[in-house]
Amino acid sequence: MAKESPREGEMPTSRSGTVVALPAGNSAGLYARIIAAQNEIVLLAHDPNKVVDAVIRRAQELTRSTGAVVEILDGEEFVYWAASGTAHAQTGLRMPSAGSLSGLCLARNQVLRCDDSEEDPRVNRVACRRVGLRSMLVTPLLYEGRPFAVLKVLSPYPGAYRESDIQVMGMMATLVGAVLGHAIEYSDLLSDYRGRIEIDRRIERHRDDLVGGIESLIRGRQLNIVFQPMVSLSDGKMFALEALSRFPEGTPSPDVWFAQAAEVGLGLMLELEAARLALGRLADVPQPYRLSINVSPETIVTGAFEALLSAHDMARVIVEITEHTTVPDYDRLRTSLRGMQSRGVLVAIDDTGAGFASLRHILQLAPDIIKLDISLTRGIDIDARRQTMVAAIQTFASGTNATIVVEGVENENELATLIGLGIEYGQGYYLGRPGPLDAVLGGEGVAR
The missing domain is CATH 3.30.450.40 (GAF domain)
Incomplete structure (x- = not known):
């Protein structure tokens, strides 16, 4: 039998009989x-x-x-x-x-x-x-x-x-x-x-070790930047370079470094250092190529990132949004991105297809570029479901004036399938490996 609501003047109780002291004027x-x-x-x-x-x-x-x-x-x-x-x-x-x-x-x-x-x-x-x-x-x-x-x-x-x-x-x-x-x-x-x-x-000791390691990395200038070309799939000509962070040999992967930095409250510091190093090479990137940098939503909305970006030719920069989780304040993020776009920055959503968050980013932020995750590209030549998914995203992008860039193109068959689906741009080991800027420019960014 359902419990009756308390009568007027009677204190309500929980199932255990504990009396609840309700706040005065409570709704x-x-x-x-x-x-x-x-x-x-x-x-x-x-x-x-x-x-x-x-x-x-x-x-x-x-x-x-x-x-x-x-x-x-x-x-x-x-x-x-x-x-x-x-x-x-x-x-x-x-x-x-x-x-x-x-x-x-x-x-x-x-x-x-x-x-x-x-x-x-x-x-x-x-x-x-x-x-x-x-x-x-x-x-x-x-x-x-x-x-x-x-x-x-x-x-x-x-x-x-x-x-x-x-x-x-x-x-x-x-x-x-x-x-x-x-x-x-x-x-x-x-x-x-x-x-x-x-x-x-133990957690606190681990936290202290992480903080010390990240701060030491930044102070010792051990973070290195390499560059990977983004190219036209039809002729292999490069149109942009993505800046990628590399850490000392024998240490965790870049994704782990950035995740650990965020865990101990140093995510902003590490991201800004990576962006500073990457943008520092923009003057060495010849026209008309753009430079693409990876930044989380939390960093994008900070004044520190805006000041860093403003010191360079923003019309030659692509900002890739890297976050896989939800964004708590899309209005604030949109405001920051619109200000950057008004000065020539192109906005890209990274890792589309890797999870629901990237799809929501697309709907909320209306990006200039949609980058398809390697999970959609790998084996696409023999997987009809991947082909259908990529074709659907391509149709959506065409209707919103966004450009598709596929990631992880690793062989000729994948390349041919993507071209057949109408995809114009991409990157991957088959198209050009990450490396020092001079080496990538010297090889025109094309490995095939």
Whole structure:
């Protein structure tokens, strides 16, 4: 039988019978989400880790935050034990308790709010900048009446939280504390906690190693740029050069380097260094060839990239958007790209066909060039499905005044099939291998 809605003046309860203290003036929609959160968490009571993960996700949702985290006190430091949203990449991060709002929260055993980390003297400003927050709510988590951790929600914008959010956070903290208490004995909690702390320490050491390696790479100028020609499929004549990053021999692939840099917050630094080195060779690229550089959406919208690009002849540059994941703010990305296009830059979507994200990029950004991923090109001469897919994208591109460039052309049969499908441009080992600029120009970029 369905449970009746609470009568006027009666406090609502979850399935466990726990009383929910609703924020004053709360809307029916928020009330429903709070009850849904309670029910979900209670059903997970047998698994403390799942409880914590559900709490941070729901706390983020209910307070309109961009991230949420549970920080556990380990000696004189807090450890990011579990995190969601924009804080997820910081899991395992260690921060000093002293001089932090989390430390003050445990000391006072009360919910604390920071409206602007740049002005609040109670917070660790350096730590807040590292995490990327401007405002936050922090509430203590109790076990048997003793605080042992905090639940924190955060936002990159100042003044993001209201009084009703404080009540929501208090309710979530009470709920998770009660459920954890029913789920496991205190000794089991400590054992699990210590195990996760050791994992977190390893993660932090790995993070430090990555940061040191990337910073050393940039300082030591060990990043190298090679160039691969883009050519006309019909006659092999080059029309552009793609700049590709190469790292020291014996180290991970470029994709791994850039992924690791993004993981530790150095993605922008590494991308800008690669773009700086590539654009530094633009003057050596003869007319009328263009230079294509690979940049993620996050880097494109920064003022640093715009300033770097503006120092060169933008009418000779192609910007390839490399991101495989979703873009959170297409309006902002479109604005940046339109400004570049107005100064002559061509916009290309890279790796089309490798996933849904690239197809959405095409629909949202209306690029000048659509680059088809090697997964569509490889074996296309013997695969009718690939031929149908490429033909469909070619038809779409023709209707939107976009140019198709295929990647990964590696033999004569693939080339002939692509020409038969009406594809005009491409790149790949059969058409020209990556190499130093002088070598590529000397060979006119054509290997066949």
